[in-house]
Amino acid sequence: MNALLELRERLIRFYTDYDIYIRPLFRFALAVITFITLNDRIGYMSQVNNLLVIIILSVICAILPINGIVFLGTILIVVNSFGLNVGVGAFAVVLYLLMLLLYFRFVPKDALVIILTPVAGALHVPMTVPVVMGLMRGPVSAISLIFSVLSWSFVNGLPDTVEAVVNRKGASMIDIVQAIPGAMLNAKTILMLVTFVVVFLIVTCIRELVSSHTWEISILVSAIIYLGLMIAGASILNVKINLPITVMETVLSAAVALVFEFFCYNADYSHTEFLQFEDDNNYYYVKVTPKRRPRYDLEVEEEQDEEEVEADGDEKRFVTRENNAFEKKFDGINLQSKLEESLKSLNTNQNGRENRQLHTSENETGKDARTSGVAEETIRLDRISPEMEKEAKAGDETLGETRVIRK
Amino acid sequence: MIDKKRLYLMIGLARFEKKHADGSFRISRYYQNDYTAFALIRNLLLSTIAYILLLGVLLLANMDTFFARLNSADLRPVIAVLIVSYIIFVGIYSVIAYILARIRYVRMQSDMEEYERALARLGRMYRRGYHEESGEREGQEEEEK
Numbered sequence A: 001m002n003a004l005l006e007l008r009e010r011l012i013r014f015y016t017d018y019d020i021y022i023r024p025l026f027r028f029a030l031a032v033i034t035f036i037t038l039n040d041r042i043g044y045m046s047q048v049n050n051l052l053v054i055i056i057l058s059v060i061c062a063i064l065p066i067n068g069i070v071f072l073g074t075i076l077i078v079v080n081s082f083g084l085n086v087g088v089g090a091f092a093v094v095l096y097l098l099m100l101l102l103y104f105r106f107v108p109k110d111a112l113v114i115i116l117t118p119v120a121g122a123l124h125v126p127m128t129v130p131v132v133m134g135l136m137r138g139p140v141s142a143i144s145l146i147f148s149v150l151s152w153s154f155v156n157g158l159p160d161t162v163e164a165v166v167n168r169k170g171a172s173m174i175d176i177v178q179a180i181p182g183a184m185l186n187a188k189t190i191l192m193l194v195t196f197v198v199v200f201l202i203v204t205c206i207r208e209l210v211s212s213h214t215w216e217i218s219i220l221v222s223a224i225i226y227l228g229l230m231i232a233g234a235s236i237l238n239v240k241i242n243l244p245i246t247v248m249e250t251v252l253s254a255a256v257a258l259v260f261e262f263f264c265y266n267a268d269y270s271h272t273e274f275l276q277f278e279d280d281n282n283y284y285y286v287k288v289t290p291k292r293r294p295r296y297d298l299e300v301e302e303e304q305d306e307e308e309v310e311a312d313g314d315e316k317r318f319v320t321r322e323n324n325a326f327e328k329k330f331d332g333i334n335l336q337s338k339l340e341e342s343l344k345s346l347n348t349n350q351n352g353r354e355n356r357q358l359h360t361s362e363n364e365t366g367k368d369a370r371t372s373g374v375a376e377e378t379i380r381l382d383r384i385s386p387e388m389e390k391e392a393k394a395g396d397e398t399l400g401e402t403r404v405i406r407k
Numbered sequence B: 001m002i003d004k005k006r007l008y009l010m011i012g013l014a015r016f017e018k019k020h021a022d023g024s025f026r027i028s029r030y031y032q033n034d035y036t037a038f039a040l041i042r043n044l045l046l047s048t049i050a051y052i053l054l055l056g057v058l059l060l061a062n063m064d065t066f067f068a069r070l071n072s073a074d075l076r077p078v079i080a081v082l083i084v085s086y087i088i089f090v091g092i093y094s095v096i097a098y099i100l101a102r103i104r105y106v107r108m109q110s111d112m113e114e115y116e117r118a119l120a121r122l123g124r125m126y127r128r129g130y131h132e133e134s135g136e137r138e139g140q141e142e143e144e145k
Helices: A002-042 A051-063 A067-084 A085-102 A113-122 A127-137 A141-167 A173-184 A187-206 A214-236 A241-266 A296-308 A335-349 A386-395 B006-017 B032-061 B065-072 B077-143
Strands: A275-277 A282-288 A356-359 A375-379 A400-406
Touching: A002 A051, A002 A067, A002 A141, A002 A241, A051 A067, A051 A356, A067 A113, A067 A141, A085 A113, A085 A141, A085 A173, A085 A282, A113 A127, A113 A141, A113 A187, A127 A141, A127 A187, A127 A241, A141 A173, A141 A187, A173 B032, A187 A214, A214 A241, A275 B006, A282 B006, A335 A400, B006 B077, B032 B065, B032 B077
Parallel strands: none
Antiparallel strands: A275 A282, A282 A400, A356 A375, A375 A400
């Protein structure tokens, strides 16, 4: 178990250092999986049912925010629907526009679920969606789940029912369009709706309990309830389900949810930030690297909560620094004067860690270099002296690095 | 020598600006009544479009029933139902849009108050630093004299 936790910490550290590359790669991978799965299910338009088109769309999704996948995924579904029939395409446009106008314009963060639910269904892990939503979002997101099930039933209904109507001889546009609501709003959709919402609400309730294993308990309980509801609902609503496949899907979904829980429970994925600002005298280029400490142990968290130093006034929001065990060693010592002494000694040392370069402007003559030249210095925040830095490397990380360029 | 306290405050302010560029800063450009009014106008337009689309879908699904009713002489009940349902539909969404706009504006106000307090504190730090520097320069000039 400790080896897994260490692996997770290493992955989080890796993510913090290279998140600029990892996040676009993640979006690219998610987009590729989504588009390939959708094309596999409803690939009626041969022009987009093409690996090159998928790669191009995925590259675009890597650059855009996460809702780019929602936008392009919806376009793909609509285009493939037009490939089946013009009426079906028009219905798809109306359906997704209605979803946007009725609900997702208020909660755009939940929009990803309307594309991921059909994908999860096609990959035989449908229960993952309500479980992960329950772990990450609040109870109001049950409405997002309802729309996601409707999206899934539309995508599923096209090859199962609507295609047969389209290929039937003598079928008019009205017959085709009227067949779609029938394909979407059937007993199986109602069963999935009820099951998803109940599982979601149960996960949300269990997650709020005070315990360090609430996420794992909620995943296991939701798996049992999902299976029970599917079997009971199938017999009540006369829906045909394949029991071995349903059990396998439940187990797979629970496994995926447990992997998600391993990476996301109590994990701080705050990433390195790059800031740039200026004042009258200097330009500042700041790289902020978050400090990391293991958070999986609740007792360690409680100890650290007791040690928190409360800042006052507006500092509370904007200047947050917590004294950890390392910093407590220096209580009562005037760190400012020690910093100045060490910087003075570094100035006379050619191999010092802080580099100060003085460039004089070629156009300015006869002026004092200090007032007219450009001086650049790099300040590593939280580093005090070479001796203290050796101790710092043992357990702590730097707050950040600021490059200051004097105007 | 860079003042670390001032630097931390500037970094905090820069992070706040980056995080809230699309949220609080955009909303703070409007008065509360203007922001709520814009939200309601936008909601009216989008709700009307959504109502028309929903009506179209219901119409397509129940086309036979609709055409049968259309053949009867009296259209007034149908029109009355349409108007009342439109008013109820837009009314519900207007209430939701109004509540959300007020909540966002109030949150923005508290965010911006803290931001402006911190900005004022930064300004005082700079003025203090300027006075100290100009005091030092005057002292140096007096020594040279």
